[in-house]
Amino acid sequence: MGKFWSLVFLSVPVLGVAVFVAAASWGYWFPQNVSAHGGQIDHLFMVILWLTGAVFLATEIVLAVSLWRFDGAKSPRARFSRGNMRIELGLAAVVGLLLVFITVYQLEDWAEAKIRQPDLPPTVEVNGRQFEWVMRYPGPNGELGDADDLFSPGDLHVPVDEDILVSLVSEDVLHSFYLPNLRIKQDAVPGMRIPVWFRATETGVFDLVCAELCGWGHYKMAGRLIVESRADYEAFLTRLEAEQNEDGFEEQQPTAANTSQRHPSVAEVVYRRAAR
């Protein structure tokens, strides 16, 4: 039976490789990348895939070969050996170097993705709440966070080929701002304002996914990312401004009192009720 079991275990590396080859050729691969930095992340994934793939093949094949060669039914007596410290240390050195390489090789990209924030004012505030994304764009004065800001739920519009700085907040529970096609993921945390930056390289409509469990409606907390030309983006902002200002209600000039006091969030309301 040793040969049979050896083949069963050999099927792991054989089918493992086959699955990856099939997935690559049938389109079950990364989502299309439309970001400036995403190619580098895909590259890192592939570097680790090749390195771990080689280790995977080597170890699984040695396992299968051992079962084939050292089947108890045909070998007389096992070789008595308690191990070999020199091989052990040599192996540790090689693996250690490989691991240091993986660690160091991707440090720069991590810094670019999450640490070195570009020096520009926020393009848009993205606010996660059960179960939708609400975008807040700067109004005509170009500043985010004052009374003339423009609000729009669902779709996130960004201009193509420009650095975008998202200011990410949440008003109730944890959410995660996930753009598969831009290789972006960042949790939104109540009480924190977290910067997220990227540069989209192609126009089109892409998924905006919530990747952190946020309640029963988590599965449908879907938004869209709309990457468009500068002209289309500005047209969108103008349209949004018109919609917001011409809703049939004659608004008064904002005063200090009603601009500084924001509405209580859902979570605050819930919390106050719970604490009572």
Next chain:
Amino acid sequence: MTVAASPSPGAPLVDANSHHRGFLRRYIFSTDHKVIGLQFYFSTLIWFFVGGALALAVRWQLAWPWSEMPIVGRMLFAAEGGQISPEFYTMLVTMHATIMIFFVIIPILAGAFGNFLIPLMIGAEDMAFPTLNMFSYWFMWPAFACMTASFFVAGGAASAGWTSYPPLSVLHDAAPGSGPGQTLWLLGVVFIGIASMLGSLNYLTTIIQMRAPGMTMLRLPMTIWGLFITAILQAFALPVLTAASVMQLTDRLLGTGFYLSEAGGQPLLWQHLFWFYSHPAVYIMILPAMGMVSDIISCYARKPLFGYRPMVAAIIAIAGLGFIVWGHHMFMSGMNPAMGTTFMAATILIALPSAVKVFNWLGTLWGGRIEFTSAMLNALAFVSMFIIGGLSGIFMAATTVDIVIHDTYFIVGHLHYVLFGGSTFAVFAGTYHWFPKMFGRQMNEFWGKVHFLLTFLFFNGTFFTMHIIGMGGYPRRVAAATAYAEFARFEPLNVFMTICALGMGFTQLIFAANLFGSLIWGRRADRNPWRANTLEWTAPSPPPHGNFDFQPVAYRGPYEYSSPEVTADFYPQNQPPDAEPATAAAH
């Protein structure tokens, strides 16, 4: 420890009075470590069934979203027309993980195998604190009761994920399960924490104080080393989770605000505290399995474990590093990304001792005389699957790559390769291997192999595929990804995974039938059916209260298989250097 101070070998040690206790003291509120071990074993087996059923319901929804479940659908969700509702789905994923981690893997490894094996393998008559040991099992029952009751309260059981992240888990109105269900969940976790702490203190004391004469630390079998280091992890990490859970309870019930930013707290605090326990918990769920597999592979390869001391060092290194890597669960959480690099370096380092372990298992097989028993096949599957689970971990440890695979099915695949491919196959291996010692009978080898082969194939079909959809960015904990255009292409793979998962689920019925059938009809086993070296095999099968009918003494390490010093291919730890093993003639 000196041999001279011990009672002479051969003196009977069995406490004659122990057999005259009543039924209740012998089988229910027993202080015998073997009975407690088996109580843990059968309790966790029941929960394994419950957790598995929840997993199949999850898979059903993912393959055929919102479709009526056959047979059980009408009984469970008559109001929804037999469908799984989104509320119910989040509860399913939460409770599947909670049950499998807290009620199955941790208690079956530490509670069942730990209790049964520690005194037997170190040559002790029982645990150091038998009554404490009994309490460690009976503290599981309030936890069982809390979790069971939570399914029937308003809003249903907890549904904020097994990670129970606030504010979702703290705000009562944030999710249906965040009502009384979440309170019961937290109470359950606190009770489990108490149970495990009692157990771990007992294990530590027993292993340090109760070893047989001659059983030095470096003559301990790897199973004991795995359980010893696990007990240290539990003793130091678990109080943090217990305290954190109490804090979440007070946030929910008394109006404190540890985890609520509106009240001056910080949601990330929970994540730090939770993972400070729950990352070591990953090692709590794998180190005993690694130990058991080391013993089983060495026994059925009839060859000493390759590199015993490096294996011990690797376990210690994994556990030590395990305390400083929790932040790798939080790379995308909003934690300072510069801290992420530190956690990445520590996490990637863990691959080093893991590689040593894999290399040594392969080194043990090479040149061996392999016996393909059910126990051995499951142990080999552990090695094969742990390689995949370990390597896929490197992807997520690399912070930059984690951006794309965090919270996707890539991690679901990874964790199941470690917890099912690793720990659960080790549990199967341990069951086939120690069943004769537990019950004095042997399990059926033919059905054992059928069960192994089917489980192995269906397991890989289910979980290997998850790496592919995870690479595609498919998010986890989503009841149906139909809202997203990007993920529609993966629907055929979801159907494939569910079919494999159903196959894997029903295959476990073979295991259950073999286990319970062998209790009654299994072939009777003598003391040492596998010709193994460790001390438990010198006791009667099953061992009486008090374990040994003579004083065991360890003269050598546990892995002297095929030693040139003896003609038999094994050399038991307790065999005096000048005698042939008594049972060798029989084989």
